[in-house]
Amino acid sequence: PDLKEIVSLPDFDFRSIKLSKVFEFMISSGLADVQAQLNMTVKSLMESLRLEKTSCPVPETLDDAALKRILRDRGHPATGSRDTLIENYRKPENRCPAMRQHLPQNMHCFFEENC
Numbered sequence: 001p002d003l004k005e006i007v008s009l010p011d012f013d014f015r016s017i018k019l020s021k022v023f024e025f026m027i028s029s030g031l032a033d034v035q036a037q038l039n040m041t042v043k044s045l046m047e048s049l050r051l052e053k054t055s056c057p058v059p060e061t062l063d064d065a066a067l068k069r070i071l072r073d074r075g076h077p078a079t080g081s082r083d084t085l086i087e088n089y090r091k092p093e094n095r096c097p098a099m100r101q102h103l104p105q106n107m108h109c110f111f112e113e114n115c
Helices: 019-028 032-055 064-074 082-090 097-101
Strands: none
16 A cells, blocks of 8 residues: 555654554555564553553653542542642652662652552
8 A cells, every 4th residue: 555545744743643554554565474563562562551650650740630549549638739749649658668768769659558
C-alpha cells in the first residue's frame, strides 16, 4: 500500500499514526515476522508502563483526581491546592521508617503493612 493511505503527509504527526495501520502496512509489505515481534514488544512495554504507573508514581505526573484518590486510600488529607496535595503525598508514612530513610529522594514508593 501507498504511505499516503496511512497518513496525510502535509498533516503528518507521529501522534496521529495508528499502530493498527502500521501493522497492516507491515503485513502487506511482507514484514509479518517483524510485525509479530513489534507486537510482542509493544505488549511488553505496555505492561511495564502499567506496572510502573501503579507501583510508585511520581506525584508531579499525576493529575489532581489521582493524587486525591491515592491520598484518600492512604488515609491522608485530600484537599487543598496542588502543592498541598503533593506535599501530603510526599509525607513519610510511619511504616518501615528505616527503609524510607535509605531511599533516594526521587523514589516515591509505598510500603505494605508488613514491609
